[in-house]
Amino acid sequence: MCTLLLADLSQTPSLTTMQISRKIEIDYGHTLPNHFSFCNQLHGHRGVVVATVEGPVIERSGDSEEGMVMDFRFLKEIMVEHIHNRLDHGFAVWREDHEDLEFILKRNTRVLVTDDPPTAEYLAKWAFNEIRTHLPEGISLHNVRWYETPNNWADYDGQIIK
Numbered sequence: 001m002c003t004l005l006l007a008d009l010s011q012t013p014s015l016t017t018m019q020i021s022r023k024i025e026i027d028y029g030h031t032l033p034n035h036f037s038f039c040n041q042l043h044g045h046r047g048v049v050v051a052t053v054e055g056p057v058i059e060r061s062g063d064s065e066e067g068m069v070m071d072f073r074f075l076k077e078i079m080v081e082h083i084h085n086r087l088d089h090g091f092a093v094w095r096e097d098h099e100d101l102e103f104i105l106k107r108n109t110r111v112l113v114t115d116d117p118p119t120a121e122y123l124a125k126w127a128f129n130e131i132r133t134h135l136p137e138g139i140s141l142h143n144v145r146w147y148e149t150p151n152n153w154a155d156y157d158g159q160i161i162k
């Protein structure tokens with residue numbers, strides 16, 4: 001009985017779904033103007049962003065991506081263009097933080113104006129939405145992890161509570 005079941009499964013064409021992750025690092029400034037402590041200062045972080053994508057392992061014989069969910073290189077290119085190149089050596093500033101926004105816009109050319117305070121949570125969500133729309137067909141974004149410091153991070157998986 002057991003042998004029969006195994007034999008049947010071996011006839012089924014296999015399509016393996018897996019997750020892969022890519023990490024980039026990014027230097028950025030921000031401030032949380034309402035924070036009770038030093039996070040209300042203009043300050044910077046060496047952020048780390050990890051994107052995890054999911055999809056079937058490509059089986060096309062001879063394809064450059066054979067055996068891969070997608071080439072790490074292409075995932076890196078999306079993250080560099082849409083995250084790193086938008087914020088690296090720039091400043092994330094909340095649109096309601098009028099005093100800092102006015103100063104930063106005069107001072108910096110690379111400014112990410114945010115709809116909410118630029119916490120690790122907000123930036124994880126921002127990065128998720130940026131990366132998601134640029135992935136190839138058939139690949140979905142599982143999660144973005146945004147490390148504000150080596151010890152502090154936020155995860156976003158696209159869930160919205162209505």
Ligand SMILES: Nc1nc2c(c(=O)[nH]1)N=C([C@H](O)[C@H](O)COP(=O)(O)OP(=O)(O)OP(=O)(O)O)CN2
Pocket residue numbers: 032039118119120121148149150151152
């Ligand atoms: N939930 C969140 N809490 C805090 C955030 C945030 O984005 N989400 N951000 C901050 C500050 O911006 C600050 O940079 C973090 O400072 P701190 O907690 O002092 O982090 P450290 O790296 O110094 O902590 P270590 O434990 O020494 O690594 C505050 N809170």
